[in-house]
Amino acid sequence: MPNNFIGPRILSLDIETSPVVAHAWGLFKQTVAINQIIEHPRTMCFAAKWMHEKKVRFYSEFEHGPEVMFHAAHGLLSEADVVMHYNGDRFDLPRLNSEFLIAGLSPPAPYQSIDLLKVMRKNFGFPSNKLAYITDRLGLESKVKHSGHDLWIRCLASDPKAWAEMGRYNRRDVTLLEDLYEKVRPWIKNHPHVGLYTGEPDCCPNCGGVDLMRQGYALTSMGRFQRYQCRGCGTWSRSSRRESGVGNTQIK
Ligand SMILES: [Zn+2]
Structure with a gap:
């Protein structure tokens, strides 16, 4: 963070999680009971970027281990005035909170939240609100293509090449969030008032x-x-x- 920075500290954030690994008795319309779970889903990695910095941070269980990764996420959230994400109110933030609780951490310092998925749903009528679709329609840099479910499997098997790919994918998503934010900013109702932070x-x-x-x-x-x-x-x-x-x- 530059020392002369004045304004709200806006953090864009995106997490990637592992799938539930469970025993199933069929392929269609399955209900998985808790005692069928072999591995609970967990946050595998996250990318975060301060709007006023160029650097994109990427933490993963592969490179840093869960403890360092979750302490880093906790620290960044605590420093943020505003956290920006895509569906993070329902997904990324509660998921991270669960990890903090499991790790015995107290709640991070309060921050305001801008969920760009909610902004899209509230203001526009695109046939899909998937981030890849929206950024494509708006002519923004496209998401990093990844090899789908297979990438997650390879990451879970600690394949360094797969993790490099996951890192590129996850980092691109937070820079895309910023690009989308710039586009839709005048449509955001109840945006945290920047004047409260700049003193103007x-x-x-x-x-x-x-x-x-x-x-x-x-x-x-x-x-x-x-x-x-x-x-x-x-x-x-x-x-x-x-x-x-x-x-x-x-x-x-
Ligand atoms: Zn303005």
């Missing part, structure tokens, strides 16, 4: 830019508020100062 309250809440165009008014039940659009990123915002109120009359 009259800025674009989503990017911190100060070049704001006056663009009409927001009329609410509380009154009239100046509305702005950021020239930098296109985010709409409005002043928190009321220009004219609605008096004391209330609709009953």
